[in-house]
Amino acid sequence: MSKEQAEYLEALNKEELAKKDLEGITKQIQDIQAEIKNLTPEVEKLDKLVAEQEELLSSIFKGDYGSQKENELESKMDMLVEKRNRVGVAKYKWTNGKVLLQHAVNQLAYAVKKWDELGKLDKSDTKTMYTMATEARNNLSAAIQNLQNTQKYLSNIQFPYCKEDEIKTLQKATANVYIDMMTTDRHKHALNCFSVTHKRSYALLQWFDSVLTSVIEKDFRSASDEERECSKQLRIERLRLMKESVEKDGGTCNLDAILSQLEGQEEINDKQVEQELVGLTDADDVPGGSEGSSKDMPPPTPMPLKDLAPPPSEEMLFGNINKLKDQYTKEKSEFTKVQEMNKQRLDQGLQEKLAARRNRKKRVQEE
Template sequence: MGNVKYINAMQDLLVIQVDRSTLEKYLQVEREIAEEEQNNPIQPLELKSNQLVKLTNEIEALEASLEELQLQTEKEKADVDMLENSDGDLKSTLLEMGNTFDDQMAKEKAEYLAALNKQEIAERELETQKKTRDQVAEEVAELETRAQKLHDLYKQHDNLLDRLFGGEYGSVLENTLEAELDELEAHRGRIMEANFKWRQAQMMLEYACKQLAVAVQKWQDLPAIPSIDLEIRYSVAAETRNNLVAAGQNITGAQRYLDNVTFPYCAPSEVETLNKQATEYVFTDMQSNDRHQHAQTCYTTTHKRASALLQWFDSVINSTIMKDLNDINEKVKIKTLALRQERVRLIQAKVKELWGTDIELDSTLRTHDLDLEAYSRAMVTEGDVVKIEGSELESERAGTPPPLSEDELAPVPSNNIIFGNMYDHYQSQLEGLAKQHQEEMEQFMREQESNTQKINANLQDKLMSRRQRRARMRVEEAQKNALTAG
């Protein structure tokens, strides 16, 4: 008798909870989730938070390096007795040297000039990195707000499902579709993460190529400026240097996003060579034709290789990443719609069971088709990009190096390198998923036919074990880690 009262009470409670507003709220929350996921902030938040940590560490290293460079500059200055009036400013020192550069003190002055230049480069890099850190911190704060909204929608969605189905799965088909969708979303998450990384790095390379073009043009203009116009020559050389430094920082930033990828062009060693052998001695190289020409060759070569690297990036993104992204996105869309239709069917059946009436519900997603190319570009932000205030970014005279042919361009890396080590694992899971769930459904039908209490109880335990969805757990964990890092 007590059991009958308990069942009746639970039935009454369920009737109270499953009303029209609950059903409409559930459908609305699903639509909101679909909309928010089209511009999902989770992966950018995690990656930007990691960038913020790396930038903070780099700033600390730059500050320590700058202190050492300042000491080295003082040492080099002490060796140049004739510069007693120098106040340690690069421009005033260069102007003071003037046309007396090629005397017996040439070597000592060149070393002092290089030391001053390295110090000034370090100061600019430190200032730039601090500005970049602040910009990325703002982006992280905005992404945290959006991620929290999506996280709240997920929790609301799961709570509504619990109310609708008492914490259980509505059917074996719902369980199967949800598990399949989880696998698809996990695989799409891996591809979306790679897409964001490669596009962010691609944008930084675009800036680097433009900055290198400006540097090449300015350096070409330098010999035409009379040697007596020292201030103008200094200004042109300084602009050349600043663009070279910014380009090097942007290439390094691209590598920071893709630390598991070996760049076929502009590898870290090449960027280091550009900085040490060319950029640091730019004001010495401007003093003679031979050194100027040697530096010209170095800058032009770097520009060509950076353009080749950008072309390689375009090839990876267009031939591999976007192809996989379009494919997985269509699969997710189909599976999401199938799961929604099954849940709407189950809700209609429950309403019929409880109230004896039919109810019409919208079983479509009603979301617009996603333009993946536009979406991918919209995700990318410029907070990491090193820019030069007031500097031109286009240079018609320097131009763009001609693109490499398919045979000349470096081959596209493997999927494991592009997407990460888990790519093949997820791909294998997807390929075996249909067979696995077909076997589970066949087993379920056999167990249903036996209709024993023990088997049914075991099956329900199995279904309940899947209630904590893997995709949602990954989202919550990623958000928690990102917020902690931030």
């Protein structure tokens, strides 16, 4: 081809790749809008239940807390819920990112396979060459989208493999597939680029799996257990206060039976939370999910775990959780000070009343 023909072909290829990117992004926007629409009724239902609970507690305890312990447990519960939510969001993002990454690895493997086969064809068989080059290009394009979307999911995380400059190199090579297939040297150079990116994407997938299993899932279980235990203690304290109120008015309350029923419901809710934190599983949910398959191809040689990059810091994964703990400690301290001041005022008022009472008795005796 002449220089002008090669440039024209490259421009057409870039245009088609841009159209594919646009289609992928448009589908993502539609999926997000549909998800928001589906979740809105659930959010409204939850807000209504929270408002009803607050109204009920306010009426039972006459607008105040039932006890100092209830206040402390509720404050701690708020902190633990926020902590579990942050870890849960991280688990959701990393799980979905891992699924996108798995598709990218498969697509890169298929592209490498097709590109390698293309190099063994007779150069006169241009139709088959263009067909294979297009298959490789489509899978490379889909893999690039999935790698970029994985990074968008975790925009605050610096990936140790498949960094931005590597993706740009892969994009450039993808845009030149129809030119690179014409000569042996350029074909081999492109094959090396695709193969190296495939191996590094697999190392990134290993890293994701390591972070999920050794850090995030472990912290999520720990945060869930902490929240569950605090919720149980808060529930027991509130039921104890309600029982006292009922018995004070001459009624009866089977506290053990109520607790047993609530614990069964809590177990169901925990399973629902786990089900909600599941990543994408359908190939239609990711760019190029229906492109070529590489299930029969062995993956690259896994990188030894000791050689994998270290996991991100806790703050990068979950945000500043220590700030939540500090806020809880500060609020607890302020509440304790207020309680002590109120107690001192009550004691002072009681002493003044007793002193006045003694003075009255003394005056009566003197009279």
